[in-house]
Amino acid sequence: MSNQNPGPFGPPSAEARAEVQRIYGDFLNRKLGAGTVHVYILKPDGSALSGLGPVEAAHPDVMKRLLMDAIGQLGTKPGAPTVKPRPQSVPPKSEGGDLVLHLVSRSHGGGNWHQFPSENWLVLSRPEWMQLFPRETPHAGLSWQLDPTLTRKLLARFYPQTEETSNQDRNRIDEASLRLTVTALGAGVARARIEGRLRMKHAFYPGKDSEDDVDATLLGFLDFDSAGQHIQRLRIITDRATYKNEAFGAAMRSVSAETLEALGQ
Amino acid sequence: MRSIGVLSALTAALVGAAAAENFLADDKLAGHVEARVHELQPTRDERKLDLVGWAPDILAAEKLARTGNRPVFLFTYDGDIGTGRC
Numbered sequence: 358m359s360n361q362n363p364g365p366f367g368p369p370s371a372e373a374r375a376e377v378q379r380i381y382g383d384f385l386n387r388k389l390g391a392g393t394v395h396v397y398i399l400k401p402d403g404s405a406l407s408g409l410g411p412v413e414a415a416h417p418d419v420m421k422r423l424l425m426d427a428i429g430q431l432g433t434k435p436g437a438p439t440v441k442p443r444p445q446s447v448p449p450k451s452e453g454g455d456l457v458l459h460l461v462s463r464s465h466g467g468g469n470w471h472q473f474p475s476e477n478w479l480v481l482s483r484p485e486w487m488q489l490f491p492r493e494t495p496h497a498g499l500s501w502q503l504d505p506t507l508t509r510k511l512l513a514r515f516y517p518q519t520e521e522t523s524n525q526d527r528n529r530i531d532e533a534s535l536r537l538t539v540t541a542l543g544a545g546v547a548r549a550r551i552e553g554r555l556r557m558k559h560a561f562y563p564g565k566d567s568e569d570d571v572d573a574t575l576l577g578f579l580d581f582d583s584a585g586q587h588i589q590r591l592r593i594i595t596d597r598a599t600y601k602n603e604a605f606g607a608a609m610r611s612v613s614a615e616t617l618e619a620l621g622q
Numbered sequence: 623m624r625s626i627g628v629l630s631a632l633t634a635a636l637v638g639a640a641a642a643e644n645f646l647a648d649d650k651l652a653g654h655v656e657a658r659v660h661e662l663q664p665t666r667d668e669r670k671l672d673l674v675g676w677a678p679d680i681l682a683a684e685k686l687a688r689t690g691n692r693p694v695f696l697f698t699y700d701g702d703i704g705t706g707r708c
Contacts, residue, residue, distance in 0.1 A: 358680060359708070360700050373679040377698065380680070392698075399694035401687045411699075427693050439686045440675030445704045461662045473668050475706035520701045520708060540651065544644045550651055578652055580645070589645065594658045608659040 360393050360522075384408055396420075398427045406430065415469055446476040448612065448620055454483040456588060457617055462607035464517035464600065477514040479609075485510070490585035495539045495547040503535040508553075511535065515595065516559045516571045517605035529558040535593075537579060545584070551577035551593055561601070573598035577609075671703075 358369060358377060369377075383405045384391040391397075396409040406427055413419045427433070451457050458481065463474035491501050503511075512533050513526050533556075537549040553575035560567045577593035591611040598605050648656065677683035680696060687694045701708025
């Protein structure tokens with residue numbers, strides 16, 4: 358349970374928050390250790406059994422020992438999961454005319470923060486994604502700059518794994534640009550090369566005024582019908598990118614209606 | 623005659639579909655970008671958290687624990703585990 362974000366099931370109730378506080382107090386009283394970032398093992402009656410801090414919990418052997426000890430103490434019998442597993446990262450609700458985009462970003466450095474990539478979803482309404490198209494009939498070499506507001510929206514999460522306790526855009530953009538140039542034409546379809554630059558400040562921790570900077574060049578392409586009514590593929594990747602002088606990679610892709618349907622959206 | 627008619631209708635439908643949605647083949651740019659997109663996607667190992675069935679909240683978890691005589695695994699954290707930004 359996140360201490361701030363509602364998560365995939367929505368915000369926890371006041372009763373649920375109070376229960377977590379009770380558990381926190383129970384562990385402290387029994388001197389079993391507690392924290393805002395912590396693993397708690399409860400007995401079936403809800404009382405405290407054992408726990409681990411985040412540093413220890415990140416070691417698979419230590420975590421396995423904790424769980425096996427709990428099973429041993431409680432005499433837990435093997436069985437099917439009591440809750441059906443489901444993906445943690447799922448696309449948000451969208452309308453038929455929306456463009457759904459998925460972003461993966463990962464630092465190329467090591468450490469606990471970088472063991473899993475971050476994933477964000479972005480939904481553009483039809484009036485928004487229509488701004489991706491040129492204002493005239495596409496022809497080879499036609500080039501146009503993307504609207505700054507849309508550019509900022511597209512690039513808002515182009516940074517590696519950091520702590521985000523809200524959906525607030527915490528960026529201070531110094532430079533954000535995306536330029537499209539038609540490089541290929543087919544029967545009723547066109548491809549535009551995307552080139553861009555992003556320089557922005559994004560503090561690793563919210564509420565801390567640290568000068569953590571993203572510096573990235575961007576590359577991608579947009580496949581669309583020449584009449585400007587439909588996007589086939591939108592892809593944007595970091596060509597070269599650093600955050601706090603450490604390399605990272607990010608990739609944004611449009612998600613087809615078929616894929617969204619397969620994901621249950 | 624009937625089969626020829628069906629074939630003609632099918633052919634017309636396929637031509638219509640092709641006209642409605644043509645695609646450009648991947649060139650050097652598209653190939654390079656798509657490869658990088660693929661390379662950065664979460665791996666099967668990185669998706670193992672999705673194999674865990676998480677209860678919607680602590681109250682639901684405790685109810686399941688009581689009825690199934692199971693322990694509860696509660697993980698509290700700062701940030702958003704769904705985005706990996708935590």
